[in-house]
Amino acid sequence: MPLTNVQARDVEAVVHPYTPLNRLREIGPLVLERGRGVFVYDTQGREYIEGMAGLWCAGLGFGDEELAEAGAEQLRKLPYYHLFGAKGMEPAIELAEKLKELAPIDVARVFFCSSGSEANDTQVKLAWYYNNALGRPNKKKIISRVKAYHGVTVMTASLTDCPTTTSISTCRSTACCTPTARTTIASPSRARPRRSSPPASPPTFAPSSSARGRRRSPPSSPSR
Amino acid sequence: MGAGGVIVPPAGYFEAIQPILAEHDILFIDDEVICGFGRTGNWFGAETLGMKPDTMSVAKQMTSAYAPLGAVLVPPFYYEALEAQSAKIGLFGHGFTYGGHPLGCALGVKAIEIYQKRDILGHVRSVLPKFDERLARLSGHPLVGEVRSKGLVAGVELVADLASKRAFPPKAGVANKCMAFLQERGAILRAIGDTIAICPPMVITEAELDLLFDRLEQALDDTEGWVAREGLRSA
Numbered sequence: 001m002p003l004t005n006v007q008a009r010d011v012e013a014v015v016h017p018y019t020p021l022n023r024l025r026e027i028g029p030l031v032l033e034r035g036r037g038v039f040v041y042d043t044q045g046r047e048y049i050e051g052m053a054g055l056w057c058a059g060l061g062f063g064d065e066e067l068a069e070a071g072a073e074q075l076r077k078l079p080y081y082h083l084f085g086a087k088g089m090e091p092a093i094e095l096a097e098k099l100k101e102l103a104p105i106d107v108a109r110v111f112f113c114s115s116g117s118e119a120n121d122t123q124v125k126l127a128w129y130y131n132n133a134l135g136r137p138n139k140k141k142i143i144s145r146v147k148a149y150h151g152v153t154v155m156t157a158s159l160t161d162c163p164t165t166t167s168i169s170t171c172r173s174t175a176c177c178t179p180t181a182r183t184t185i186a187s188p189s190r191a192r193p194r195r196s197s198p199p200a201s202p203p204t205f206a207p208s209s210s211a212r213g214r215r216r217s218p219p220s221s222p223s224r
Numbered sequence: 225m226g227a228g229g230v231i232v233p234p235a236g237y238f239e240a241i242q243p244i245l246a247e248h249d250i251l252f253i254d255d256e257v258i259c260g261f262g263r264t265g266n267w268f269g270a271e272t273l274g275m276k277p278d279t280m281s282v283a284k285q286m287t288s289a290y291a292p293l294g295a296v297l298v299p300p301f302y303y304e305a306l307e308a309q310s311a312k313i314g315l316f317g318h319g320f321t322y323g324g325h326p327l328g329c330a331l332g333v334k335a336i337e338i339y340q341k342r343d344i345l346g347h348v349r350s351v352l353p354k355f356d357e358r359l360a361r362l363s364g365h366p367l368v369g370e371v372r373s374k375g376l377v378a379g380v381e382l383v384a385d386l387a388s389k390r391a392f393p394p395k396a397g398v399a400n401k402c403m404a405f406l407q408e409r410g411a412i413l414r415a416i417g418d419t420i421a422i423c424p425p426m427v428i429t430e431a432e433l434d435l436l437f438d439r440l441e442q443a444l445d446d447t448e449g450w451v452a453r454e455g456l457r458s459a
Contacts, residue, residue, distance in 0.1 A: 050412050
């Protein structure tokens with residue numbers, strides 16, 4: 001079928017993720033215009049029932065007026081600010097409080113970013129930072145699982161076991177990004193610091209006794 | 225695991241691995257990007273699967289996707305370390321221009337308020353019998369080798385041979401072809417390899433689930449006809 005005008009404009013202007021780009025002209029992009037409930041509508045007015053919540057995310061469906069209005073209201077009041085250099089704003093405070101209340105784990109603070117990829121990328125930084133603070137600079141290995149998907153940044157793609165994702169963005173050649181996706185939980189020794197390397201600097205921090213009370217110290221005998 | 229093809233851990237999986245993590249002092253990071261905010265019928269997948277993680281990543285349904293936003297839930301022992309390192313280095317040197325954007329955060333606050341006041345978790349639980357019933361019906365289809373689900377998210381894996389679970393040649397793109405047929409029939413799902421992912425908006429009704437699965441069954445029949453015409457089983 002020949003492309004519509006808007007489809008032709010799309011293929012000449014937009015890079016589509018996770019799409020066979022060599023076949024885009026032939027398959028034609030589905031250009032969507034609006035949504036209501038669990039339905040979305042293309043530029044020709046055709047209706048589709050949307051069974052993926054977009055990318056596993058539009059939990060309330062499309063076109064929820066109450067939610068949209070909350071966004072519009074915030075845009076009129078304070079459309080942008082950030083949290084750098086000890087700045088703050090009410091929506092971030094309120095959401096962080098909500099998350100602390102809802103989470104099934106003990107949450108001290110909430111770090112905000114823009115996506116799940118950035119959240120998981122930050123997780124790796126924090127785990128390293130934490131171990132640095134503890135004087136364990138060599139405890140850097142991350143275990144993820146076969147078929148895992150944790151994002152598309154260089155680091156989170158390294159934790160993702162999906163050939164089409166890792167082929168574009170995993171830096172397998174450097175020491176920091178050894179392929180981890182196939183390191184399974186069955187070989188925990190790969191996740192432990194090398195016993196022969198002493199800490200590069202003394203710990204700057206020791207966890208308070210209550211903070212990680214349920215964790216034991218690393219065992220003194222080598223792992224199985 | 226979601227985008228890897230909706231792999232559901234067997235019962236007792238996390239109960240079994242958590243003592244090993246504790247024994248070796250391995251932090252447990254819980255990626256709740258897909259399962260968070262009601263997807264499995266609880267606020268978080270951790271509650272559904274018996275996970276006791278140290279920290280969690282959240283995004284996606286936190287704002288119902290009306291604006292981009294992610295977050296890391298920082299436990300006390302982490303935050304103590306961040307404070308200690310700031311004392312040593314001078315500050316915490318990490319952050320994103322749009323991290324905590326007021327639009328995303330305002331939408332997050334409102335989305336959670338809506339999840340609570342409209343009892344979206346209760347709604348998810350109430351439509352699960354219908355979702356599971358329609359998934360079970362797919363198991364009888366000649367293309368469907370396995371159906372996996374937890375809460376309102378599922379993976380339907382297509383195979384060339386039901387008995388041996390032999391896969392189609394990847395280049396045949398059988399699940400992608402099925403998605404093209406499905407789109408012609410007025411529905412959108414997503415192929416991951418030969419697995420069809422199903423993860424509808426949590427507000428979906430039983431009647432809408434019937435409509436979605438009716439169209440999926442038709443698309444599977446279309447695909448079965450195409451597979452036979454192209455002789456893909458013999459490959």
